[in-house]
Amino acid sequence: MAQVLEFRLPDLGEGLTEAEIVRWLVAVGDVVEVDQPVVEVETAKAMVEVPCPYGGVVTARFGEEGTELPVGAPLLTVAVGAAATGTTTGNGSSGGMPSAPAAGTPGTAAESSGNVLVGYGTGAPAARRRRVRPTASAPAARVAPADEPAGAAEARVAADIADDTEQSGPVPVISPLVRRLAREYGLDLRQLSGSGPDGLILRADVEYAMRAAGAAAPAAPAAPAPAAVPGPAPRPPAVPTPTAAPVPAAPAAERIPLRGVRGTMADKLSRSRSEIPDATCWVDADATELLAARAAMNAAGGPKISLIALLARICVAALARHPELNATVDTAAREIVRLRDVHIGFAAQTGRGLVVPVVKDAHRRSAESLTGEFARLTEAAREGRLSPAELTGGTFTLNNYGVFGVDGSTPIINHPEAAMLGVGRIVPKPWVHQGELAVRQVVQLSLTFDHRVCDGGTAGGFLRYVADCVEQPAILLRSL
Structure with missing residues (x-):
């Protein structure tokens, strides 16, 4: 049927x-x-x-x-x-x-x-x-x-x-x-x-x-011409004077609906601003040694290691020393919830708006594994193939706004997380190195944090540790 x-x-x-x-x-x-x-x-x-x-x-x-x-x-x-x-x-x-049987076949549904x-x-x-x-x-x-x-x-x-x-x-x-x-x-x-x-x-x-x-369809027959009637020649019809067509007025403003991914991000950012008392601290760091260490890793063969993967590995080590920043606030219970696992989100700009894919279990991954996961999630974000599970569950966010050619920023925390590390562009600048003025690769790091989960001393200690690892990557060996 x-x-x-x-x-x-x-x-x-x-x-x-x-x-x-x-x-x-x-x-x-x-x-x-x-x-x-x-x-x-x-x-x-x-x-x-x-x-x-x-x-x-x-x-x-x-x-x-x-x-x-x-x-x-x-x-x-x-x-x-x-x-x-x-x-x-x-x-x-x-x-x-269903496949219809041939008509007339004995015993068929026909x-x-x-x-x-x-x-x-x-x-x-x-x-x-x-x-x-x-x-x-x-x-x-x-x-x-x-x-x-x-x-x-x-x-x-x-x-x-x-x-x-x-x-x-x-x-x-x-x-x-x-x-x-x-x-x-x-x-x-x-x-x-x-x-x-x-x-x-x-x-x-x-x-x-x-x-x-x-x-x-045949064309309609033409109507017969009326018979000629003697009399004065008809006056030709008056030709109307052409007038310029009215030009529609351009709209005074364009309205863009806040829905989908863009609407969700707008809601989260508004909620973050209204609920989280955030503060920001920043520091300049000499990234010359970090870039040299990355170049040495890639020269040794094997998959290439990305800079954001190294920064994520540094963040994992810093969060182990300062677990207050890998947390969230339960406002209903008035409790700070410290999280054991580290799931690092990273801001990705796409044609559909800003999204924050999440690298799950970053604390269990090597720099090589982190590089592969960052690449996979970035490609999926650009193609709009991220699943809801890949966009939720983050505990800390890494924001590399240096790709836009800017030095610093005071980002809005990705609710309900407690902190976000911002990384500016790495550019050659005059820098005092070993007591002498030299041209070094300098980056500005900023940390925006929820002041409810920690005070400025803890946030400053976290940021200083990150800057030390950027300047001397060998410090990471103590936590591996």
Whole structure:
């Protein structure tokens, strides 16, 4: 038997309650398979493709691109069906489109009036599938009234299907939209052979027939010229003076919705500013030795080590000495919660806005492992493939704003964390080295911290340790 199943926006996890339609991957009339992605949506955490659990023909879509839908709202409807001997999947939907047996084959579903999918199953054999051009004598279009109630529409479609079945057997159509288009343009579906599976008539077949009918329609005869009447010559019509078309005024401002990833970041930053009493301290450090150590590592062979991976390794060592900064504040219980594991987030700028991927278990990773994970998460962020789990759970954030060519910043803490280390650009500057003035590679480091979890002495000690490791990487050997 045939039925039209409604697929609703599923729960995408992480407490998400809505998603924005970014791009439809299927159109009405398309044949979809079980678990085929049908729409790309953007949640507050990531951009994901949503698969459909049904196999069949898409009969309707709900929502245009850019529309926000709540979880549980209808996404699309799919017409599915199977012969009496067909199988279904565990969720009750058809495991795919049924194969219609050839008409007249003994013992097939085509002979069992009670087991045939109404409106499907009698398509022409593959050798005879073609699009038939409608004749110019097609009946006039029958347009459904605009104010027709929903119940009347279903009844009318059912009547059309029954009428088709009584006249010449079921027509190979299961999409109500295809039937409506054919009815409005006066097309006889029995004259069409579909291009879909087993001769199924799709929307594209009807649209092709509509265009063909328009091209074949005869031109209206020209009206006969009126007989000449003696009299004075008619006065030529006055030619209106052309006037300049009014130029529409440009909008005074552009409004950009704060939703999706950008909206989530706006909410978190606003909450951080309103809840966290933050403070910032900074220091300049000579990074010449750190760059030399990195160059020596990469010259030794093996995967290249990134600078941000070395900085993350330094942060792990600093947090082990100052665990107050690897914490969060439980405002309801009025408690500081110190965390054992270190999950380092890092700010990544993408075309969809600022995101903060999280390197999980950074305290258990080597510099080589950290390099690989930073590279993987950065690529996924640029392509919009980060999962919600990869964007949550951070305990400390590393912000390398030096890539933008700036020296310093006072960043906003990534709520509900307690601190963020900012790293400026590394540039050659005059520096006193071993009692003499020299040109060294200098970087500015800044630490923004939650003043509730520690005082300035602890924050200053953390930042000083980071600067010492940048200037003398051998200090890290004490903590390895």
